[in-house]
Amino acid sequence: MHSKNFDELVAIMARLRSDTGCPWDREQSHTSLRQYLLEEAYEVLEAIDQADDEELCKELGDVLLQVVFHAQIAAEDNRFDIGQVCVVIVDKLIHRHPHVFGNVEVDGADQVLSNWEELKRAERVQGDTAASSLDGIPAALPALLRAERIQHKASRQGFDWQDLSGPLEKVEEEFNELKEALSAEDTAAVEEEFGDLLFSLVNAGRFLKLCPEDAMRRSVDKFERRFRAVEDILRRQNRRVDQTAPEELDRLWEQVKD
8 A cells, every 4th residue: 555655646746747737846856845855844844843743744744845856856767766765765774773773782772873973984984984983063053053063073082061150151161251251242153152152052052951953843832932922912912013112022021921
């Protein structure tokens, strides 16, 4: 059943890209589709956050469509097709799970991750690529997530604080340096120190077992809810935020928080 559905999806995508297919689909390229893959991935995250299985099913389908779309474009140039995409990921999963498909024994998830990184490093060496413990982290990742991933990989090499007190002290240090840069009215230094402060906060969050992207998204959602609530209050009074005194806005903000 699953194979039939997948084959149908691949066939539909091929038809959409054909001479008798859809003009819009025929015009697309890997580059033009970049934004849609990113958007669909974020919509999957939103469905997960909302614990909405029906929406999650739909959004995962949209992500799968993007994978098939890219594979179809490549197949038309005889570079690779969706079958090869599947072969590559199947081979990778088997190779990187020797504790499941081989005779390797592991003691918990931490050792699985450690073995995974060692196997990835060995693959890079075999490919004649200069191996770094930080390889494999996409530069296009959202900055907070990329910071957490880089810190995590560095930590696995023993480059880390001993406990939470280290990153918390670093947060305080970077905050003081930001204030010094502000006092000196040094624009370049302000940006650098602000970035360092964010990086240090990510490090502290990592010790607290928090995902910085998730934490930031929830804080943004909370701010949005409260701001919209303030707007609603003012709208019922035939007023607008930009026409309200700061003191009144502060009072309303505290009101909607409560």
